[in-house]
Amino acid sequence: MEVPGQDSDWRSPQFRQKVVAQIEEAMRKAGTAHTKSSQDMENHVYVKAKSRSLLYRP
Template identity: 85%
Template sequence: MEVPGPDSDWRSPQFRQKNVAQIEDAMRMAGTPHSKSSTDMENHAYVKAKSREEYLSLVARLIIHFRDIHKKALGGPGE
C-alpha cells in the first residue's frame, strides 16, 4: 500500500476505508460466511495496532487468510 504522507495518515477515514474495501473483496472471494463484517475486522486491527506498520501488517494478515480460504475452496495447495 503506497500511500505517501506522515506516519499518522493511516488513521484517516479515507485510508481506513480503502482497507475495509480490500478486506471486503477478500471475504467475498473466499465465499464463506463470516460472523464479523469487514468493518468490524478492520476496526479490530485499528484498535489493536500501535503504529502504521502494525496496522498494515494486521490488515494484510486478514486479507491473506481469506485468500488462503479461497485457494483451498478451489482445491489448490494451501500455504
C-alpha cells in the same frame, strides 16, 4: 509527538475505508461465511494497532 505524513495517514477515515474495502474483497474472494463484517474486522485491528506497519501490510 506525531509527524504528519505517510506514517500518520493510516488513521485517516479515507485510509481506513480503503482497508475496509480490501477486507470486503478478500472476504468475497474467500467465498466463506463470516461472523464479523469487514468494518468490524478493520475496527478490531485499528484499535490494537500502534503504527501503520502493524495495521496494514500490502
